[in-house]
Amino acid sequence: MTAPSSRISARIGAIAESATLAVDAKAKALKAAGEDVIGFGAGEPDFPTPDYIVSAAVEAASEPRFHRYSPAAGLPELRQALAEKTTRDSGFAVEPSQVLVTNGGKQAVYNTFATLLDPGDEVILPTPYWTTYPEAIALAGGVTREVFAGPEQGYRVTVEQLEAALTERTKVLLFVSPSNPTGAVHSPEATAEIGRWAAEKGLWVVTDEIYEHLTYDGVPFTSIASLPELADQVVVLNGVAKTYAMTGWRVGWMVGPTDIIKAAANLQSHATSNVANVSQMAALAAVTGPLDAVEEMKTAFDRRRRAMVDGLNAIAGFSCPTPEGAFYAYVDVRGALAGGERPAEIAGRTPETSAELAELILEEAKVAVVPGEAFGPSGYLRLSYALGDEDLARGLTRIQELLGTA
Numbered sequence: 001m002t003a004p005s006s007r008i009s010a011r012i013g014a015i016a017e018s019a020t021l022a023v024d025a026k027a028k029a030l031k032a033a034g035e036d037v038i039g040f041g042a043g044e045p046d047f048p049t050p051d052y053i054v055s056a057a058v059e060a061a062s063e064p065r066f067h068r069y070s071p072a073a074g075l076p077e078l079r080q081a082l083a084e085k086t087t088r089d090s091g092f093a094v095e096p097s098q099v100l101v102t103n104g105g106k107q108a109v110y111n112t113f114a115t116l117l118d119p120g121d122e123v124i125l126p127t128p129y130w131t132t133y134p135e136a137i138a139l140a141g142g143v144t145r146e147v148f149a150g151p152e153q154g155y156r157v158t159v160e161q162l163e164a165a166l167t168e169r170t171k172v173l174l175f176v177s178p179s180n181p182t183g184a185v186h187s188p189e190a191t192a193e194i195g196r197w198a199a200e201k202g203l204w205v206v207t208d209e210i211y212e213h214l215t216y217d218g219v220p221f222t223s224i225a226s227l228p229e230l231a232d233q234v235v236v237l238n239g240v241a242k243t244y245a246m247t248g249w250r251v252g253w254m255v256g257p258t259d260i261i262k263a264a265a266n267l268q269s270h271a272t273s274n275v276a277n278v279s280q281m282a283a284l285a286a287v288t289g290p291l292d293a294v295e296e297m298k299t300a301f302d303r304r305r306r307a308m309v310d311g312l313n314a315i316a317g318f319s320c321p322t323p324e325g326a327f328y329a330y331v332d333v334r335g336a337l338a339g340g341e342r343p344a345e346i347a348g349r350t351p352e353t354s355a356e357l358a359e360l361i362l363e364e365a366k367v368a369v370v371p372g373e374a375f376g377p378s379g380y381l382r383l384s385y386a387l388g389d390e391d392l393a394r395g396l397t398r399i400q401e402l403l404g405t406a
Contacts, residue, residue: 015139019131019374020382023358027368038395039368040383043180043328045245047300049282050293053244056285057278066277072269073261074101074253075277078284085287086255089212090236091226100261101275101283102268105210105239105252106132111264112206112235112254113140113172121171123206126157127376128330130180130208145170148376151321151332155182156190159197172204175224178211181375181382182330183305183323185215188222199229208237210252211326213294216302219324225255232257242326243294244286251275251283301327304385304392311396312383316404317342327386333357333372334379336403344403353378365398 006013023041030037048054060066073079079096087093102108109132117123119141125133127146134144145165149157162173175194177186186194198205205224212221225234239252254264274280305322308329312320317336320329335341338352347364351357358371358381372380385392 011139015135016131020370023368023370026362030362030366035366037362037366037368038391038398039387040385040395041368041370043242043326043384043386044247045242045297045327045386046388047245047293047297049245049249050286050289052289053246053282053285057249057282060278060281066281068277070274070277070280072273073265074099074275075280075284078280078287081284081288082253082255086236086238089221090209090223092223092231092234092236092255094255095258097258098255098261100254100265100268101280102239102252102254103272103275104250105208105237105241106136107268107272108237108239108252108254109133109208110136110139111267112237112256112260113137113142114267115260115264116140116172116204116206116235117142120169122167122169123172123174124162124165124170124203125174126176128155128179128181128372128380128382129174129375130176131374133174142172143169146376149184151319151330154321155179155184155330156186157194159193162194162197166201170201170203172206173198174206174208176208177224178215178221178325180211180326181328181370183326183328185219185324186222188220191222191224192227195224195227195230199227199233203233205230205234206237207234210237210239210242212238213243213291214298214301214327215325216298216305217324221325235260240283240286245297246282246286249279249282251279300389301385304387304389305329307389307392308383308385308396311393311400314405315400317344318403327384329383329385330372330375331381331383332379333381337379342404346402354380357381361399361402365402367395367398 027037027039079099082099083094083096117140122143125144127148147161147165235256240246312331320331336344338350346360354371355373370382
């Protein structure tokens, strides 16, 4: 018998490690070793989960019925609440049968692409993109067609760019607003234009709305799912992680046509079964409760956002547009790389890529940032401002001292 050529399957071996989690893990490892590292890597609010949500979880933990298996698609009361929440916030009227509760937003992403795609089907992927999207698409057998929108257009793709990427194999458009990693928010008019284009082309639209409550400067959130033309060809992805500071509770969901949700629930029944019931009850308290705590967090994020943009734009070779949503700054650092207007020499080295620059910033300034290669082309850095004001100021000062001011 011939020995297999590899111990790891080609399908799994081709998956790249999550760059954001890798940076966060490296920063935490350095901290554990006694280094004073400041982490701008992970997109994780520094606030505790609001008390009323934690109380709901504690109460649920004492109820024997939550000690048992529950329906793979989610607790009925949570599916009902999520249907009502989607109708309220996205302007997209749905029934509980159109909701699948997942183990975090990432499972919703994978479930969706695994359910929609056949091998070779293409997904138009606006770039910069969240690092998990292309891996989930590839794992489902799909092919990404990246459409890059740079800082000169506010990191927002246009219909003309999407049209140029369309082929006979295109099946899905991924639409994310507010965006991770850029914080870009599409206007209501641009959202409607893109939605109508997708409907005319007969495409599925997968829209990730996990940052829906985090917009600034009066910029509105607009759900592309609210377009009537897309009602039967749209899947909404969401979760409690970002809005309610619940990254560790692992509750997400997908909303879509009943046949898609039924198929995705069947997949999940074999992959993980139900989401932990205590976490589901915490999510129920979150989505049916007040948004007061969310508004308090948003006020802090807004303050940090302005400090982050000002601090980054004060660094030689850096240029950072002001993000209108989420809690990330996506800074153009091409000017600080070899061949740029203000190339940086750090420890005798001039970085040629944003990956090299990020590595040097971590080594020399003890500040963790995520390079643009994790989200598309080189030449950019993503910094999360979902961390304390003091750490944010110290981190920016260290980068300024390392690279010089503009």
